[in-house]
Amino acid sequence: MQFKFKRSVLLAVILVGQTGCISDSNGTDYPSYISIVENNPLATGFDFPISPGEMDGWKEPPEASESWDESSYLVHREDGIHAAIDFFRDDGTNEGDYEIWAIADGVVVDIVYDREAYPDRHDGGNRDSGWGNLILVQHDYEENGILKRVWSQYAHCQTIEVELNDVVQRNQRIGMIGNTDGVVGTEYWTDHLHFELRTSNLSADAWPESIGLKTDAQVAEHYTHPLAFIRAHR
Numbered sequence: 001m002q003f004k005f006k007r008s009v010l011l012a013v014i015l016v017g018q019t020g021c022i023s024d025s026n027g028t029d030y031p032s033y034i035s036i037v038e039n040n041p042l043a044t045g046f047d048f049p050i051s052p053g054e055m056d057g058w059k060e061p062p063e064a065s066e067s068w069d070e071s072s073y074l075v076h077r078e079d080g081i082h083a084a085i086d087f088f089r090d091d092g093t094n095e096g097d098y099e100i101w102a103i104a105d106g107v108v109v110d111i112v113y114d115r116e117a118y119p120d121r122h123d124g125g126n127r128d129s130g131w132g133n134l135i136l137v138q139h140d141y142e143e144n145g146i147l148k149r150v151w152s153q154y155a156h157c158q159t160i161e162v163e164l165n166d167v168v169q170r171n172q173r174i175g176m177i178g179n180t181d182g183v184v185g186t187e188y189w190t191d192h193l194h195f196e197l198r199t200s201n202l203s204a205d206a207w208p209e210s211i212g213l214k215t216d217a218q219v220a221e222h223y224t225h226p227l228a229f230i231r232a233h234r
């Protein structure tokens, strides 16, 4: 139950300090956009974000459900829609040392430092609340002659091993899987990688409910199924 209490507290978190807005059906603006970086090398293929870039050894929905945190794409929870895949180990060895890999060539466009893991780099705000260490990578790719973009988001990282604006390569190690959550002295979660794939330039810490996305259709305008997308773009 402590988990549910924790998430309900997070509902009070308001996203601040970003550079754009989207509006909900009531016309309310939510600060959520970050700048798009132009003229990047094109990603030529995508892999899964965990070593060895395949799903071998990692659970898939619905088996991926762990504790309170359901792990299918677009799961409805009391704190809103969870639009992500949570990567847990098949064999339950989640507390081991597991690398996070960039899913494709791209550029690091947003980083949030967990207040406990990186007290010297934490920005003093609440962007790490619930998320811990966050990395967001923009990927440009071409499909049928059209330039497209997706953004991969990696959450609860134990370490962050890239810097803002770094150009990263497919399968480059960018951090380690962990359980950071922006709350000093708590370890509610089993180590896992919360992984999102967005089709909009939302800030790393955007959460559907917090930015006014309340239905599957609204979420699907900004997010896509991580596993399905990667399988279609190997």
Ligand SMILES: [Zn+2]
Binding pocket: 069, 082, 084, 085, 086, 194, 195
């Ligand atoms: Zn998650």
